[in-house]
Amino acid sequence: MGHSRKKLDLTGQRFGKLTVVRPAENIGGRTAWLCRCDCGKETVVKTYYLRCGKTTSCGCKNPGFTALTYVDGTCVEMLRAKTVRKNNTSGVPGVDWRTDKRLWRAMICFKGKRYYLGSYGRFEDAVKARKRAEEELFDPFLREFEQPAG
DSSP: OOOOOOOOOOTTOEETTEEEEEEEEEETTEEEEEEEETTSOEEEEEHHHHHTTSOOSSSTTSTTOOOOOEETTEEHHHHHHTOOOTTOSSSSTTEEEETTTTEEEEEEEETTEEEEEEEESSHHHHHHHHHHHHHHHHHHHHHHHHSOOO
């Protein structure tokens, strides 16, 4: 007979300076929790990071560290910063050179899904496709996120 695991509920539990408020959207398929720090700031943290002691505050006790905000699996701060990954060779996020096809490929990831935007002979066309996708996906998301509740 199958053995079902009881769902873990961390609501109300303390981990360092963090108190778990309620379940949050999963991060990368992992259970996450909305936590309130003793300083008053809220942050979302994966279960494992809470239970193993890796995350014990919103970052306020680690100068220079900023807690990241995830909404539907998308990091708001990384979108806002337009971060380029270290392994990126084109200098433009989501645009890479396909040596096998001798084409530039454009892609974008948003809310846990990867969207293929096409392959292009010209670098500028791949960049245009990526920028257009950012305007369609990222910009409305950031505007909605930054609007005051009410």
